[in-house]
Amino acid sequence: MPEKDGQGQAQGAWQVNQTSQPMQGNFQQMQPQGVPEQKGNIGKIIGLSAFALIIGLLIGSGSAYFMGKQAQTNKDMQRIKRLSKAQEEAKENGDSFTTNEQSVQFNWTLKDLGRLSYTNDDGLGLTADQIVEAYGLASSAEYDRNRLLLRWGPSVRDKEQNISFQFDEVDQNYYLRQVVVGDSFKEYRKGKETTDWSVLSPKDLERLKKGDKETGEGGTALSEVLKKHPVPSEIVITTERDVDNKIISNRLIAEVTYKTEDGYEYLLFVGQPDGNFLYIKSEEM
DSSP: OOOOOOOOOOOOOOOOOOOOOOOOSOHHHHSOTTHHHHHHHHHHHHHHHHHHHHHHHHHHHHHHHHHHHHHHHHHHHHHHHHHHHHHHHHHHTTTOSBOSSSSBSOOOOHHHHHTSOOOBTTBOOOBHHHHHHHHOOBSEEEEETTEEEEEEOOBSSOTTOOEEEEEEEETTEEEEEEEEEOSOOTTTOOSSOOGGGTEEOHHHHHHOOOOOTTTOTTSOBHHHHHHHOOOOSEEEEEEEEOTTOOEEEEEEEEEEEEEESSSEEEEEEEEOTTSOEEEEEEEEO
16 A cells, blocks of 8 residues: 555633802802703713723723733743654654653643554554654653554653553554543643543433534534543544444544543544544443
8 A cells, every 4th residue: 555644733711079168049040051061071081981991991801811812822831842852852862752751741632642653544544753853752652553542641740641652563664543542631630630530420411512523513512521521531543443443434533531420421522623532322231
């Protein structure tokens, strides 16, 4: 089969107080001519005050918006710097897929994995070389016949990272088949683990909105599920396959396994162009 290389994407936020004295005589004759103008000025003052208040609120909300955008920009810049370090390390160790350090430089996010190119009927996925060149060296490498397994373990930013990439050998090169997430993503973990992190109740399942069965449109995002239950038993991301591992469509699928009160529930999400995954159905295991 001719070698086809995919394209990876690396990716690494707004009163005038008037006192009056009793007057005698003809009131209309004694009333100062400036009174009507004073009433008009008061109206103008009130109008200007309201305008100033609106402007103040807009400036305040605008400042909050730009502060949020700045915080996001700083976060993105830090991520880009870490990615750059990972790439530099990979260049220095050009003959290896793995780092000599205790921790890898790069920590993966759900969107990172959703944007990768996986082998499907239209072509081969990203090569192991392309992944390492773009995202840095892995923690370990394991060869098994015609397959390569690269694992990204604890990173400098995530001590619990545990993600494995499986590549199939084709014409003396290794192409991405699937990714298995064996622990939660740092972006969704809280400070302290609780029992409801990994267990889905019947009510939790009822709250999930099923999207279009083909595209996932309208379905609950996997990222939203992970915010409440960030520790599934496992997440497998791959091109849709049958029980015999034969490709049945070019859709990218995230198969997420959760514990339930009676066993395990198998949730399916369809990959989107932006790296998100939308819920389509669940199956009891």
